[in-house]
Amino acid sequence: MYRTHTCGELRLEHQGIEVTLAGWVQRKRELGGMTFVDLRDRYGITQLVFDEKASAELNDKLKKLGREFVIQATGHVRERSSKNDHLPTGDIEMDVADLKVLSPSAVPPFTIEDESDGGDDIRMKYRYLDLRRNPVRENLVLRSKMAHAIRSYLNDQEFIETETPVLIKSTPEGARDFVVPSRMNEGQFYALPQSPQVFKQLLMVAGFDRYYQIVKCFRDEDLRADRQPEFTQIDCEMAFVEQEDVLNTFEGLTKHLFKAIKNVDVADFPRMSYADAMINYGSDKPDIRFDMLIKDLTDVVKGHQFSVFDDAEFIGAICAEGCADYTRKQLDALTNWVKRPQIGAKGMVYLKCNADGTFKSSVDKFYSEDELQKWASACGAKAGDLILLLSGEKASMLDALGALRLEMGKQLGLMDKNTFKPLWVVDFPLLEWDEETQRHYAMHHPFTAPKPEDIALLDTAPGKVRANAYDLVINGVEIGGGSVRIYDSELQSRMFDLLGFTKEEAQAQFGFLMSAFKYGAPPHAGIAFGFDRLVSLFAGLDSIRDVIAFPKNNAGRDVMIDSPSPIAQNQLDELNLKVVLKEKK
């Protein structure tokens, strides 16, 4: 027993009793012959007080104490003369009678405070020290709490948590697999799962009815800021259900989480078609915390000798409320912003709906006040608003207007992190056409069922077929997605065919699934949530890295353990492998 209480536990009611605490030295200060030490553990901070005249031996130990030393202290609890209202333990302190240093500490490479002086790289290298900081640890405590709340909810709903294998089989579809050479099966490889998709479908064929798992998944992709080679999914599947059953079940889970974890009541989630999301928000993950919908002004603005508009496929606009007083400088900055390659607009036209009822636009010489009034009406703008127009190819301008909308939302403070607006985006296209490879790809995955009413289009206009697929979007973040699945082996074969698989390839890769469908497969559907994203949303963070205990950097490296790393020659030999570096080819 290293302690009788934790550093977050003692209150006035403990006054007079002898206690032992253990923890880290947060700080030490000397004042009028007394030394004060703030002792920290996971549960809180307690003030220890040493009377420097009380014991020479104790005083000796005290002199050597530095930040982050691990100590054990015993003494009586007493009321503090100057209370600290910021600490739950702020009414008391320990009058230390005995002190033991359990572990000394070198000076940490950065300060272990809520706001650290350490940069990203050094904090990642010493992640175990970074994790000592309250905000970092709190993110991971939140993660643990959320995982437990999710499991309890799904457990109560009779979902069976089932572990699916990590060593599976490489498939050419989807992202790049991580592979694992097999020693016992020469020249062969396992793959790490990008998701347990086929296994959860097989569990439905097996009659498991309701499956879930919080599970690690793996993708060997070039990493962007918000990607990790290993990430965690809340993976679910249900049998004998239709799309609505899945949406209702997981809307229930999501509401439960908001209530249980954040004590927030969220309203019923609206459903929005993919087509509407793209037209109104320029995004398949619309942030509906604010409106500022995209308006199609193509018909309104064309035909006035302004060739930029006249030649464009599409002219769209958003209306930023109360921004008519934007300065030239602000407007220029916005114009530059939309011209960046990742936004891709050629330029921007603005229309100020001045407070006095007049209009001022960047294209005044082409349009009369009356014409401009029509723009304002089409946008539902009122005096004081600012209308921003982009023109060009329709799909890319919708994207650009979607991005501009978010930028304006940010500038206007419309994206409060403590407001949560979930919605379901539904009716995604089944297939995407890829110009480069001249073939269709599954937008969700090859197991997604087309809408029954669109099946006839599979032969004539596959690009127009809608899927029974859905995404849960919260505050512009795609939190999860899923679909109703194909459960008929012939329709599944036809899908593989459409996706350019030969019969042999389909058989080699997914023969077991199509075979399973021949023995009585129930209708089924499922969903997977990105757990890392969900936690970071709840934590009010922008990156998933902050909710992962030991994340990897953008090169897929764990800089703390220095991995990946070369392996021994005998390991390579046992695996029948030879490394052939690119330089040597």
Next chain:
Amino acid sequence: MYRTHTCGELRLEHQGIEVTLAGWVQRKRELGGMTFVDLRDRYGITQLVFDEKASAELNDKLKKLGREFVIQATGHVRERSSKNDHLPTGDIEMDVADLKVLSPSAVPPFTIEDESDGGDDIRMKYRYLDLRRNPVRENLVLRSKMAHAIRSYLNDQEFIETETPVLIKSTPEGARDFVVPSRMNEGQFYALPQSPQVFKQLLMVAGFDRYYQIVKCFRDEDLRADRQPEFTQIDCEMAFVEQEDVLNTFEGLTKHLFKAIKNVDVADFPRMSYADAMINYGSDKPDIRFDMLIKDLTDVVKGHQFSVFDDAEFIGAICAEGCADYTRKQLDALTNWVKRPQIGAKGMVYLKCNADGTFKSSVDKFYSEDELQKWASACGAKAGDLILLLSGEKASMLDALGALRLEMGKQLGLMDKNTFKPLWVVDFPLLEWDEETQRHYAMHHPFTAPKPEDIALLDTAPGKVRANAYDLVINGVEIGGGSVRIYDSELQSRMFDLLGFTKEEAQAQFGFLMSAFKYGAPPHAGIAFGFDRLVSLFAGLDSIRDVIAFPKNNAGRDVMIDSPSPIAQNQLDELNLKVVLKEKK
């Protein structure tokens, strides 16, 4: 909505209402113009009744129905004339008005019944059909329930569930690693974790205080019956604790599980030293459901011109109660059993303590009745008992007697699967000497702390140093193990030194851990339970394979998905790898 109720739900109280059920056709029989179908889902079986004269259309569908067809049926619930007491739904049946075939089924390759006619291989190939069988599914439902009970318990005790990385770093210590080539870091590899050992220790350094995770671990070992390349651990670690704190916490968890899952109260777990376990049970995982302790008869039996005993280092015996009437044939069979290579005895001596008070042994010509009486007394044998003696090298004879004890326990029915006798085995040796490589290996792992009172022996007699290490053993099965950890970088260096690491190797492999210990590491200790084994113990099964949804066979293959398998040349090229098959060397 494919159903209004499940197949396990309807009772007399539902009589008269119209319901829709969906599920699999378990069986179909015709009787007096009526057709009866047992409809099965995960929740149970409900009898559907079709009046063959009611509807020609319905009757037509009915004729085509085969086993394992997935159907949806609608009709009214009515009381059954002949009730079935074996079914919870046995009081009612559905009078079917409408029937829809959702999925037909080919004839399954084996019967989907509690006792199947399918052999192991075919059931593994069609695992999704095997999982439909009640006993198989129930094992996995048990697993899910146990996981949730474990998490709830640890959650209540303020353990933080923290995910540790799966893509880590290969280390030469321990079993063989599975490795994962990195595409982004040429010629370098990740390894899959054999356990999250160092990460959980780093979480203690980080102040997490109480960590747990139910986590997949990986070992590339040649597979025995009860091993899988991927397996699941309940992995835990605590800071500011001593051995007793860990034992108490996880004894509490284990008792909770027995109570919550099996409604069994188990007594406090005895503690037994490794040395006592080896001497009395010939095993470091003693099955204490029965006594039959090993007795050392070396001093009692030596010196009677029986050279086999006189030349032996050790003569030990067990006393099998009430077996004095074992026949010649039974004794010969036992003798052959102990002479098998895996047991390794040269022969066996027996002593029958006959019911009439006389003795009969296989070495009567060397020993008088008085001498044999001494054996009996030394073994605490009474009239009617059978004493079995083995002689030879001490350590291997203790092993052999331990195995013989279990064999006799089995023959005497002393190993009831519904009796649970957990215990803690403690005070394991810190190190094992390996003759072949002429070096010490860590018995537990290199991070285990020696007992403080034995530290002085590290230099003089390292083989005698005991560790603060412990195993939880239940019914002769090692369920879990753990240890108090080293938290001092110097002692850790010394351990690596003892284990034959050079300074450079230790630094390269574990530098980050020794570095972490320099910044204030708390005393900590932990444990890991084999979750697969724990579930199979609770399920009354001998193999872990039956509690894993998609297990691999002894060659590490998943025969259902046919994995591992070759990968495409472009995948190998991207990974800078070339396969060099053994034959081609």
